[in-house]
Amino acid sequence: MNMMRKILFCAIFILMGIAAFAQWSVGARFGGASGLSWKHYNRKNTAALEVLTGFNFDKAIDGVAISPFFEKLAPLTGSEKFAAIFGPGINVIFGTETYAGVSGILGFDLRLGRVGLQADWMPSFIFVNKTYFNASNVGLTVRWIFERKK
Numbered sequence: 001m002n003m004m005r006k007i008l009f010c011a012i013f014i015l016m017g018i019a020a021f022a023q024w025s026v027g028a029r030f031g032g033a034s035g036l037s038w039k040h041y042n043r044k045n046t047a048a049l050e051v052l053t054g055f056n057f058d059k060a061i062d063g064v065a066i067s068p069f070f071e072k073l074a075p076l077t078g079s080e081k082f083a084a085i086f087g088p089g090i091n092v093i094f095g096t097e098t099y100a101g102v103s104g105i106l107g108f109d110l111r112l113g114r115v116g117l118q119a120d121w122m123p124s125f126i127f128v129n130k131t132y133f134n135a136s137n138v139g140l141t142v143r144w145i146f147e148r149k150k
Contacts, residue, residue, distance in 0.1 A: 024146055025116045031139025032057060033065055033122070040141060046073055046078035050105075052122075056093060058134050061126060063095025069105050081111040091124050101126035116143040 024040045035054010042048065048071045056065050069089030076082050086106045093099040107120025118141040126132040 003020055003125040005037030009053075015031035026146075027141055027143030029054065029118075029139045031134070032134070033067070033139065037063075037118075037143060039116070039118075041073075045075075045083075047071060048073060048085070048109075050089075051092055058137070061095070061099055061130070063093040063099070063133070065091055065093045066102055067073050067091045067115045069103070069123075071105060073109065074107075085109045085118070085120065089122075091126065097132055098131045099126045100128035100130075101132075110111065111145060114145045114147075116145050117141070120142070 010026050019058040023045075024038070026036070026038050029035055029052055031038045033052065033056045034050060036051060037052050039048055039050040050069045050071055052065070052067045052069070054065060056063060057120055067085055067089050069087055071085045073080070073083040073085055076084055084106075085108065087104070089103040089105060091099070091103050103122055103124040105120050105122050107118060112116045120139055120141070122137040122139065123135045124133070124137060126134075
C-alpha cells in the first residue's frame, strides 16, 4: 500500500501542476460511485480531463476506484457554460483484489459562476481479475471552479 500512496501523491502533484494554467475544478460526486472529482477544461472549452476517485457502491466490485476520463464538450446553447459531455475512460479499483477495465461517460456539464454541476451516466466494463459489466452508475457532481491563470 505504501507504493500506492506514492503513486497517488505523484499523480495528484502532476495534475495540480497542469491545472495551474487552465480552468479547473474540484468537488464531490454522489451516486453509484461517490467520491472526489477533479476536472480540467482545455482553453477552448471543447474538451476536458476528469479524474474521479472514490468508493464504488456496487456489491459485486468492492473497493476504492480511480477513473480518469477524456471528455468531449458539445455546447448546447450559445454559451460554452452548458454542454453535453461524452467520452472514454479507464477504471482501476483497489480492494481485496485489483480490478481494471474501461468506462464511458455521458451527461451534462453546467457552469454557473464558480460552481460547476454535472449529471452523468458512467457504464463500466471490468475485465482484469474479473469479468463484469455495470450500467447502473448514475451520479451528480458539484464542483468549485478555479479561474484560469492569465
